[in-house]
Amino acid sequence: MKVKEVADLVGVSVRTLHHYDEIGLLTPGEITDTGYRLYSNDNLELLQQILFFRELDLPLKQIKEIVNDESFDREAALSMHRRLLLEKRDRLDRMIATIDKTLLYTRGEIAMTNKEKFEGFDFSRNPYEQEARERWGDRAVDESNARLAGMSKGQQQAMSDEMTALYTKLASLRHHAPASSEAQAGIKEWYDMLNRMGCYSLDAFKGLGQMYVDDERFTKNIDKFGEGLALFMRDAMAVYADHNRG
Template sequence: MKLKVKEVAELVGISVRTLHYYDQVQLLSPAKTSSSGYRLYAEADLEKLQQILFFKELGFSLKEIKKIITSPSYDVEEALLLQRKMLVEKRKSVEKMIENLDKTMKHKKGEIYMTKEERFEGINFRDNPYEQEARERWGDTPVDEANANLGNKSQEEQDHLAEKWEMYFRKFAELRGKSPDAAEVQEVMREWYDFLNENFTRYSLEAFSGLGQLYVSDERFTKNIDQYGEGLAQFMSEAMQRFAEKKK
């Protein structure tokens, strides 16, 4: 039995927009269509989607996933074994953090004593998945530049940046009922572009457009952005594409 895109979205628990995006970037493009022109997902397509989502959960970028699953040497069974091994390691890491939280609560109650070192057991921010993905997409220089810019700012300046960051997401949330092409939306998008370039790193229009695509292609980003309003990530992504196209 073949399923339409809406049925697959409901089955899997992801958005129709995400499936459309996978089709757009040729990551998952069902070959079959109904007489009405709807995409139809067969069993092989669902198997491929499962692989994509497993890799995404493990922190792989869509670009990496596409390379992996289109490789002539790609073997599904081998991939499943590797994914299981990586998920087990991830589970161990999460269990360590839960254990740390339990100990911390006991420490707060005075039931046990934790040293400074013990408080941070199981917590590792040395490998930032967002930073790694940015390096893969745009190279080391922009990321190093952004880190240096933040490192040179005082705590007060960083707090001010965080406030402005929040302000822009709230602004876009208020505007998301309008067209991404609307003059008012594009004016705020210009401010957002300038804000990122002035305070973090210099984004080319191509990199800015790529950042917008990441907002919808990576569910971690989508989830964080949509906290400000449902559908905000998609709205901002489309507005960023329009901005980049108009400025080229």
């Protein structure tokens, strides 16, 4: 199949397929004398794997390492994809249920506890791992993932609950000046929590705060705890980083 045919079949852009070829992730089985890329069935199977990994938010660099490893087992990878996607579906189902409950709560039809308002949110995983790796390298992300992977499900849930509680606390402080003692005490707790999961320098911490505002996906998730929280956290994190450089 030619590149345009593959793009139309899969639903990705021709430019994406060209990029995969350029970085050595997905090289066409044949290139004609006139320069046309021709993709084989094996290429399509590999592309399927790549897109499954992308659905799980893995960066292209890591996907390339995985699929090029001699020990790569396609069947085992498919089983893993299925398990992780089922987990993702379960989380989305719980979030949808939370939305339905919140609509009823907003209309005054049911009561809703604070805990119920955040069912389905999972801050124990970073859905924007690619951006974190690209901006600050692999160390903090890998250490964070390794520490989370070493936790039991109970410990992971406890960490998620702790993060939710801290987001809620910071939301209650968002009307204070970012440099105030109250705000700085709260943001220090955030810095300490992140460093229990990974290894964030003050520069990385400040950069992460900026991403909370620059990336609308972060902003939307964080501001669910209180409008303007992402902006407040960015400013408070910048003050904390600059003040503690020594």
